[in-house]
Amino acid sequence: MPIPAMTEQSDPLCLSEVTAAALLFDAPWRRFGVVGDSLSAGVGDPTPGYTNKGWADRVANVLQRVCPDVQYLNTSEFGVTTARTVAHQLDRMAEFGPDLLHLPCGPNDILRRKPDFDEIEKTMRRMYDLAARTRALLTTFTLGRAYVVPTFPDWDERIRAMNAITRRLGAEYEAVVVDMWNHPVNDRDNLLSEDRIHFSTSGQAVMATEVVRQLVYMLSSRTSE
Structure with a gap:
């Protein structure tokens, strides 16, 4: 007898929306903002059995x-670098006034032939500086090891270097770093997805769950202090 295909409801790495909301019942955030690239946007091919929706x-x-009055703004653009995010998205986001703000983690910055990681870190720091002025709680991801671009033989090293920058700045700015x-x-x-880069909607569902779990953990840690 064939094993039934996994669905969002049976996925052990996913929380239902109802369960996630119950865990965040005391969440204080009312203005959720997202800036960045296609990873921030939640781009991905549909997966059978999963809602076709980004993280x-x-x-x-x-x-x-949790609170029907929550406002949401996502200004992310496909293919943008951190520098373009800084130049074209953060002013609009500052006007929105988020109290919870997600930042990109540089996947497009490392697609150059020879990425300059010192310059990338300077640009990311500029982004964090501007984002911190909103006084929002900042969140971000590290890049998953499934994200592979075979064109570059040193891709694994690039990912590790980019993730190190993300973790370093995340710690410095007290951001919630969702480590994928x-x-x-x-x-x-x-x-x-078919492009072998973006997570399909099954992956998007898991990423959303991880964001919720980390927010819950952060809230519980602050309560216990």
């Missing part, structure tokens, strides 16, 4: 279930 929209839906580098979802055969 950011999923998190916004959870927050709106070695998450078990990376081992799933159906994780990547």
Whole structure:
């Protein structure tokens, strides 16, 4: 007898929207903002059995279930670098006035022939400086190891270097860093979209769950202090 295909409801790495909202019942955030690239946007191919929705929209839906008055703005653009995010998205986001703000983690910055990691870190620091002025709680991801660009033989080193920058700045600015580098979802055969870069909607569902889990952990840590 064939084993039934996993669905969002049976996925052990996913929380339902109702459960996620219950865990965030005392969440204080009312203005959720997202800037960056296609990873921030939650781009990905549909997966049978999963709602066709990106991680950011999923998190916004959870927050709106907690409080219907929550406002959500996602200004992310496909293919942009951190520098372009700084130049074209942060002014608009500052006007929005988020109290929860997600920042990109540089996947497009390392697609150059020879990325300058010192310059990348300076640009990311500029982004964090501007984002911190909103006084929002900042969140970000590390890049998963399933994200592979075969064109570059040193790709693994690039990912590790980029993730190191993200973790370093995240710690300095007290951001919530959702670490996807070695998450078990990376081992799933159906994780990547046809482009072999973006997580499919099954991966988006897991990423949304991880954001919620980290926000819950952060809130509980502050309460216990």
